Amino acid sequence: MANENSIVAIHRTPFNRRSDVDKKKLKEMGPDRPDLKLEQISTDRGRTYKRSFSSSLYANRSWLAGCAVSNAFFCFPCLLFQCTGTEILWTTTGMRDLKHFTQKCKKHESSLCHLTNSMKLSLFGRLSIAEQLDEGYRIGIRKHNEEVRKNRHILSRIIDCIKFCGAFELALRGHDESESSDNPGIFRGLVDVVASLDGALKDHLDSATVFKGTSKTVQNELLDCMLAVVREKIISEIQSSDFLSIQADETTDISTQTQLVLVLRYLNGANLEERFFEFIPLQSATAATIAMALKERLAAILPGEQKVKLICQAYDGASVMRGTSSGVQKRIQDDYPTAHYIHCYAHQLNLIMQQATSHIVKVKNFFSDLGGLAAFFSRSPKRTVVLDKTVARRLPTASNVRWNFHSRAVNTVFEHRDDLIDCFERIRASDGFDDKTSHEAGGHIRLLEDPDFNFFLKLFHRIMPHVDILYAKLQNRNIDSVYINRCIQQFQEDIQKIRDSVHAMVVEHRSGSEQPRKRRAIDQDELKRIATEVCDTILGHTKERFAFKDHLISATLLDSPQFDHYLAAFPEVALATTLKAYPVLDGSRLKTELTLIYGSEEFRTCRGAVDLYQLFKDNNLSEVFSETETLLKIIITTPMATAEAERCFSTLKRVKTFLRNTMTQDRLNALAMLSMEKRLVTDMIDFNQKVIERFASLKERRAKFLYK
Structure with a gap:
């Protein structure tokens, strides 16, 4: 997993969206300076020159950072603050020109934008001498932080009420949400119940004039923030996993809008996860439209070189999905060659x-x-x-x-x-x-x-x-x-x-x-x-x-009832097919490891790949059977059915009902996420705080939510 001061981490979570504590920590860590795999060959006057990366390039340039993923140099202060006019070469694309490295560094060092950003980084977190001596300023800071603490407490309670409604698929809005209404809705009723148990919330509701927190606008903004926080968590889990599979299916909701559901399957440590990611509205259910929608989402989930992580795509047997010439699975595999197709076995x-x-x-x-x-x-x-x-x-x-x-x-x-x-x-x-x-x-x-x-x-x-x-x-x-x-x-x-x-x-x-x-x-x-x-x-x-062909033949290599037969005659054809489907595997080492497994009694009682993978983890055998474990991860990550997509459709029908058929797409996705991934939300201890940070950074607010 990338360090917090790496270029990838800063791109994923920009400096201005981080808390003050995280900003100070990032400043203390300084720029990340990995060894880069950077080489450049040039010709001058008939002679060929080869230039390659050297750690000495970092010398005398405290602002210089490197990225091992993109193999490029970046400017650390400009990447953090990015004042108007900052060059995207040093913040987004990265500098790879070794021939003109010194000249470009000198030019950038003398630019106004670089000096401005460097000054901001140096002064960040420091108070002026006058401010340090001003007792009134310190008192103001304490009052401000006390007000922020109170506002965060109130907002956290409101977030809890929205989470409750979302987890149990309850309608938040009522017919009339005015103070005198007999039907203000479940959300307002729940807030009133919580207020009866929380004096601070009750005082806020009775006396608030700037920010009450119960309007439909605030509801939608909080739901958007919750959805973003959960998605960031899912994407971070995927980036730390080795492989990813997708499940997709489409249906029509109560408002006759075609909805495509996207479910992600991956290993999170030793746990197999199937996460709902999004309902995608479609204008038409054609192969081109569905494939384009999936590619847009996959580009955000698996950027750049991480494309090879996608090893499987599972759909039902509709011709628009399984078509081998112009179906969705073929269009996805054109961009993701290792994304093999699975026809849902329950459907079959x-x-x-x-x-x-x-x-x-x-x-x-x-x-x-x-x-x-x-x-x-x-x-x-x-x-x-x-x-x-x-x-x-x-x-x-x-x-x-x-x-x-x-x-x-x-x-x-x-x-x-x-x-x-x-x-x-x-x-x-x-x-x-x-x-x-x-x-x-x-x-x-x-x-x-x-x-x-x-x-x-x-x-x-x-x-x-x-x-x-x-x-x-x-x-x-x-x-x-x-x-x-x-x-x-x-x-x-x-x-x-x-x-x-x-x-x-x-x-x-x-x-x-x-x-x-x-x-x-x-x-x-x-x-x-x-x-x-x-x-x-x-x-x-x-x-x-149900015949196991092509990439699925890899499962037969670990079928324990066949181990005696494989010990006598090694399944060379199955191994060759597996290596062709998954080039990431080392064939010679995998064959050696499988031969050892076939001859060991300890592995013959395992009922499937999940049991064998758990056995490796429990007995610290991951290093001994490294290639077999990689194969197990591939097999486990490959879904055999799209049942989770069907479960998502059941949730869709409960969330978007006849009385809620005008619900916006963002609100639908947020409520569906809170329902289907309620366990993930509950397990995130700092979920409310992350939502509050994102909510506070959406726009300038009269109510204060950020500490000084």
Whole structure:
């Protein structure tokens, strides 16, 4: 991580935005003077001269600073104060011309701007002799600081109220925020409650004339400051991490505005983080528009040489996102070559189940009939009352996007079939329902008694729990490709067992069937064929869609059940593919480390990359297995699903509601950040103070918030 007096740190947090304590500390530290990798070759009169950096260049120039990132020289006083007319060569771009180094330094030293900035730096933090002798001045300073302390206390309480509303997704504004209003809003009500417990805040609210702190303008300014502080924290964590992945998805909010969510995934020390960063409004949901929006944000997050940190981009399977010629993933990879694409595995699981249940007519009709049961009750509260009394369980509505809803419907009907038949019979026997309702209830009774319907109900009652288990694992944040690879293998084994038992299931079903059916039944061979085809479709599509190819093949190198096989025959092809996908790895050392891991019993109990990475950290093995740890970081940082983006959409729907549909984009992002990253906000001990510092520096205020 960069030193506080480095050029990178000063660019990130300018001198005028720092507190007085930080400013004085920066002055005491002086300019950063690292060794620069700077070389220059020039030709003069047929002879070639090579000039390179020397630490002696810093000699006799107390104002000269260097930047190891940009490999350039800067002027420390000009960088801090930047009075009008200061040359950007010495503050922004940096000076790299070694041939004319001495001349440019002399010219800059004699400039008025440099002398002005140097004088300001020398006098900063010092008082004049008259001020030092003036007792009245010192008394004024004490009074000023006492007033600042009081104002900061009041503002901190107001910030706490806004944080509370944001964390619990409550609307701050009320219908009428005047003193006599009965509906001033949650924020004003919360401020009044806090004031009843804090005498200083109550006195301020009763007597304030300059700055009360409860206006909508102050709310918006504080929210902007909170958002900026949290984003700075997230960016600082990313800059200290080795790799970064992004997740993105788009939806339409209540005001029909297309919103693109950006989620960042990275390792913060030993902790895996998935952070919400921003909702980005889009004019159109085209690949060019989405890619441009993402590139703008990534440029601020990963400037310059840090582009190589971006190792993955995860989206859903929409063609605009996954297109290999002009899709978003291709456009991003053109600028970030190491940003490999991941098609969300949870989304692919939904596609697998859709394929397995839509191309077979009998199965498609089964799920259509199953959805009709829930639709029958959803259209009438009167019918629902009978359902609650008889079954005491609601029927989930089917969804083509979330297959866990289908699973809940299958399980509910399977477990409460007899109760549902009783419910429909009560509806038919009751005089309170019309003929159409009675007719539909009779149809549902015949459906629930139909052996073919019950066979498919039993079949999917056995299949769906395994789909639910895999789906739940894909929703977890702390997953990696190694762990998911093992979960997929287990899923395939479970579906294969069901396929192998199809014949016995059909025989058992036919032998247990009740009296003959009125409508034509499916014969035994046809039932077996359909059930087998369902299992084969799931297995085939799982093998095809979840096959680890290209960059994901790196996960197979650390699949512990394969260690014995790898010890006998090292996976050279997988290693070569991994090195091609991630050139940052040292192939020879990685092979040596993996060979050692394959032969050690201690590593065979790890369930995935996260467990193995934690084992390295707990036992101080990072230096021994440095390349393997780098590979683990890559695997862990690579997201296998975009579940966090979906969670962000849920927050979006709770924050921007029908009654709050005119909310500005900045306010939406701030409130969403306070909600989704509430733990991060809570863990930042100095969060309120940073917000106050930023709030005070926004503009000149009559109320005093900065200490002298």
